[in-house]
Amino acid sequence: MTDPARDAPTSKARGYSVRTLPGFAIVALFTFVVLYAPIMILVTYSFNAGTSLAIWEGFSLRWYQRAIANEQVQDAALRSLYLATVAASVGTVAATMAALATTRIRRFPGRTMIYALVNQPLMVPEIVTAVALLIVFAAVKVWTGHTSMIYLIVAHTAFCVPFAYLPIRARLETMDTSLEAAAADLYASRWQVFRRVTLPLMWPGIVAGLLLAFVISLDDVVITEFVKSAGQDTLPTYMLGQLRRVVTPEINAISTAILVAGAILVSLFFMLTMRKR
Amino acid sequence: MDQLTHPDSASDISAVEVNRVSKIFAGEQEVRALDDVSVSIRRNEFFTLLGPSGCGKTTLLRLIAGFEPPTMGTLQLGGRNISRLPPNQRPINTVFQNYALFPHMSVAGNIAFGLEMLGKPKSEIAETVDRMLRLVQMEPLRNRRTSEISGGQQQRVALARALAPHPEVLLLDEPLSALDLKLRKEMQIELKRLQHETGITFIFVTHDQEEALTMSDRIAVMSAGRILQIGSPRDIYERPAERFVANFIGESNFLDAELTGNTVTLRAGGRFEVTVPDGVADGAVSVLIRPEHASLRAGEPTGKEIAAVIENIVYSGDATAVHLRLGTGELVKVRMANAPGSDDALPGLGGTVAMSFAPGAITVLKD
Numbered sequence: 001m002t003d004p005a006r007d008a009p010t011s012k013a014r015g016y017s018v019r020t021l022p023g024f025a026i027v028a029l030f031t032f033v034v035l036y037a038p039i040m041i042l043v044t045y046s047f048n049a050g051t052s053l054a055i056w057e058g059f060s061l062r063w064y065q066r067a068i069a070n071e072q073v074q075d076a077a078l079r080s081l082y083l084a085t086v087a088a089s090v091g092t093v094a095a096t097m098a099a100l101a102t103t104r105i106r107r108f109p110g111r112t113m114i115y116a117l118v119n120q121p122l123m124v125p126e127i128v129t130a131v132a133l134l135i136v137f138a139a140v141k142v143w144t145g146h147t148s149m150i151y152l153i154v155a156h157t158a159f160c161v162p163f164a165y166l167p168i169r170a171r172l173e174t175m176d177t178s179l180e181a182a183a184a185d186l187y188a189s190r191w192q193v194f195r196r197v198t199l200p201l202m203w204p205g206i207v208a209g210l211l212l213a214f215v216i217s218l219d220d221v222v223i224t225e226f227v228k229s230a231g232q233d234t235l236p237t238y239m240l241g242q243l244r245r246v247v248t249p250e251i252n253a254i255s256t257a258i259l260v261a262g263a264i265l266v267s268l269f270f271m272l273t274m275r276k277r
Numbered sequence: 278m279d280q281l282t283h284p285d286s287a288s289d290i291s292a293v294e295v296n297r298v299s300k301i302f303a304g305e306q307e308v309r310a311l312d313d314v315s316v317s318i319r320r321n322e323f324f325t326l327l328g329p330s331g332c333g334k335t336t337l338l339r340l341i342a343g344f345e346p347p348t349m350g351t352l353q354l355g356g357r358n359i360s361r362l363p364p365n366q367r368p369i370n371t372v373f374q375n376y377a378l379f380p381h382m383s384v385a386g387n388i389a390f391g392l393e394m395l396g397k398p399k400s401e402i403a404e405t406v407d408r409m410l411r412l413v414q415m416e417p418l419r420n421r422r423t424s425e426i427s428g429g430q431q432q433r434v435a436l437a438r439a440l441a442p443h444p445e446v447l448l449l450d451e452p453l454s455a456l457d458l459k460l461r462k463e464m465q466i467e468l469k470r471l472q473h474e475t476g477i478t479f480i481f482v483t484h485d486q487e488e489a490l491t492m493s494d495r496i497a498v499m500s501a502g503r504i505l506q507i508g509s510p511r512d513i514y515e516r517p518a519e520r521f522v523a524n525f526i527g528e529s530n531f532l533d534a535e536l537t538g539n540t541v542t543l544r545a546g547g548r549f550e551v552t553v554p555d556g557v558a559d560g561a562v563s564v565l566i567r568p569e570h571a572s573l574r575a576g577e578p579t580g581k582e583i584a585a586v587i588e589n590i591v592y593s594g595d596a597t598a599v600h601l602r603l604g605t606g607e608l609v610k611v612r613m614a615n616a617p618g619s620d621d622a623l624p625g626l627g628g629t630v631a632m633s634f635a636p637g638a639i640t641v642l643k644d
Contacts (some may be wrong), residue, residue: 181344182377184364186391187442196390200381 039259046252053247063253073254076238079149080218083234086153088213091160092168095209096202098161099168104177104198121159129159130226137227147229155227156217163216164209167273171205208272215265219258291317292446292478293341298350300336300502310336312502313350318446318480319495323472325481327489328499329525334482337499338448341480343367355445365394370439371448375455376431378423384434385410385419391442409437412471429460436468440475447472449481453488465492486526490514498522515567515637518554520644523565530566530609536641545603547581549639556643563642568612570638573599575624578631585609585632587624599623601632 046064050057067073098118102111121129137151175198183197184190221236228237235258239251295318300311311333318324326334339345341352343364351360359367370391378387388409392402410416413433418426423434432452439447449468453461469492472479483489489496490510497507498521506518517523520531533544536559542548543564551564578584585601588608592615599611611632623630 176375176377178373178375178377179379181364182371182373182379183390183394184344185342185369185371186438187365187394188390189365189394192394197379 042252043256043259045249046256048249048252051248053249053252063249064257067250067253067257070250072233072238073235073250076233076235079232080234080236083149083152083156084214084217087156087160087217088164088210090153091157091213091217092164092206092210094157095161095164095213096168096206098165099172099202099205100198103169103172104180118165119162122162126159126222130223133223134226141229149232151227151229152224152232152234155223156220159220159223160213160217164206164213167208167212167269168202168205170273171202171208175201204272208269211265211269211272215262215269219262292320292322292355293318293480294353294356295337295341296351296353298337298340298347298352300333300340300345301348309502311340311347314502314504315350316497316504316507318478320478321476323469323479323481323492323494325483325489325493325496326499327483327486327496327525329484332499333502334484334499335450336502338371338450338480338482341446342369342371342448368442368445369448370442370444370446371450372435372439372452374450374452376435376452378431378434378438380422380424383420383422384415384426387423387434388437388441390438395442405441409441412440412474413437428455429464432456432464433467436471440471440477443475444477446478446480449479451482451484453483454485461488468492490526498525500525516554516640517565518643520563520565520642523640523642528568528610528612530568530571531563531642532566532603532607532609533605534562534564534641536560536562541639541641543583545605545607546583549581549634551639551641552637553641554643557641563644565640565642566609566634566638568598568610569596569614570635571609571611571632572635573601573611573613573623573630573632575622575628576631577629582631582633585630587626587628587630590623590626601630 045053045056047059047061048057049060049062095118098114102114102118116123133151133155137155141147141151179197179201180193183193188196219236220234221240224234225237225240228234233241235254239254242251295314295316298311298314299309302308302310314333314337326337328334336345340347343359343362343366347360351358353359354367354369379390382390385406388406389402392405397405406419407416410419413436415430415433415437418430423431426434432455435452452468453464456464465488468479468481481489481492490513493510495507495509496513497504498513499505500521506513506522508516513522514527517526523529523531534541535544536551536553536557538559539551539553540548541551541562541564573585574582583603585603587599588602589600591598591600594615596612596614599613601609601611603609609632
């Protein structure tokens with residue numbers, strides 16, 4: 001028994017399928033190998049019993065134990081988490097306000113300009129922002145003599161905003177504005193409309209934005225490296241510093257831990273944004 | 278009678294008074310959505326705004342709800358100027374075209390929303406929600422999410438939600454347009470029942486002339502931002518003031534005629550006494566004849582009858598439509614109810630018949 005309705009489209013689609021393009025499979029395979037093989041090797045050697053990054057000497061968790069016991073790693077990890085939490089939270093609040101302003105206010109002159117300005121960190125090369133921040137903050141540090149975490153927090157918050165802004169704005173744009181009109185029609189004040197209707201409905205977008213911003217802050221190297229003062233290493237800049245000296249599988253262990261944390265957060269992000277609306 | 282026993286009854290004050298309202302949307306091209314519109318809507322009335330899309334009926338509804346301010350003119354509710362009040366301060370609720378139910382709340386949660394915002398006590402909210410659920414027969418589904426119920430059920434929840442705070446006026450923006458025909462007919466009856474039971478003034482927007490005729494106490498026919506005529510369904514159908522109104526509602530035959538005093542002479546022949554509307558002078562006029570207000574007879578015309586040649590016959594069960602050509606070349610459509618054995622009463626295509634009109638069938642139009 002053949003089902004003509006089922007056969008027809010596939011046989012027709014076959015002619016256009018990218019699978020039949022010459023070399024498609026090879027290019028795809030090559031890309032995946034380049035992307036994932038080094039990561040798999042890195043993860044594998046984080047469990048190596050020996051000190052080598054190339055010779056397998058049996059399974060062990062010693063590098064994880066060493067990393068956890070390492071006070072510098074502890075210090076850098078806590079600083080990373082603290083920085084990412086503060087920067088992502090503040091950035092997400094700012095991004096939420098920006099998203100509301102650009103979707104819930106009647107079209108105003110310069111709105112496209114605002115989009116571009118909010119998204120600046122996505123377009124300006126990170127090294128340029130880093131150098132610019134270094135110069136400004138260096139001047140401020142000399143002038144005030146103040147060297148706390150505030151510079152890193154400000155810098156991270158700034159580049160967290162666009163990453164949080166994108167999913168929140170996407171969520172707001174798919175939301176039906178007649179829901180807010182209906183709430184106002186049913187005697188809700190502006191604040192109540194926001195609190196009871198807009199906020200609960202945009203919430204998945206906000207959480208998604210927060211997660212994305214958190215991950216971006218967690219693995220930033222360039223801006224952090226330029227802005228940090230002495231003794232303000234985050235996990236990525238600590239690792240970078242270690243690589244200049246002696247490389248042990250401890251670095252692999254830390255990398256694997258960051259990889260797992262990032263993968264969990266990004267999966268949560270996709271679950272939130274893909275969820276049926 | 279009821280009004281006489283209530284000395285403080287304010288039935289002489291209209292529910293909604295729209296006074297010379299214009300709405301202009303600025304932009305690259307200025308749009309005059311409403312152009313000097315005045316209408317007063319009575320208490321407890323089922324009032325319909327009828328017109329084609331883009332005629333300004335929804336804009337007028339949004340102005341009454343408070344979603345848009347009028348560019349000019351004023352809106353009054355029970356004698357109070359509400360033109361500048363935000364929507365949440367107007368005792369007016371809306372049933373939206375797409376229902377706009379809150380997807381993150383249950384059926385009961387949606388119905389309770391307005392009462393909660395008004396700060397009603399919990400016990401009163403619970404009681405009203407129960408009553409509303411019964412009113413729209415949605416009790417068994419009270420804890421469902423609004424995405425888990427059918428379109429017709431969503432419609433009922435939207436109605437219950439808007440009725441729960443017992444507004445002075447209920448606005449309905451084409452609420453039946455998303456329903457299929459059978460459900461639409463049911464909801465038409467349901468809406469009339471709800472209006473009767475609650476005693477709330479309903480302002481209903483539709484482009485469906487049949488819906489407007491069956492449901493309304495009065496209809497305002499709108500076109501291009503203006504109200505062309507306000508009247509009962511019978512007024513609008515039988516005595517349309519303008520060609521647009523006649524054309525938009527029901528089927529129409531327009532014939533050329535000459536008016537002298539209160540007598541029209543059709544170009545195709547025949548003189549008839551008519552009621553002349555205000556503002557129509559003697560001379561060339563258009564007259565309207567509804568297809569069911571004319572009748573046909575086999576044979577030669579005598580007296581006030583007009584000769585016509587049958588061009589087409591369309592049988593549709595309960596009625597037969599006959600398309601005719603007059604001596605002047607004008608086309609006329611006549612609809613006759615079908616009686617048993619009436620099929621052989623007329624000659625076939627190309628045959629000549631005598632056409633006559635019921636008294637009052639000829640309406641002189643203003644334009």
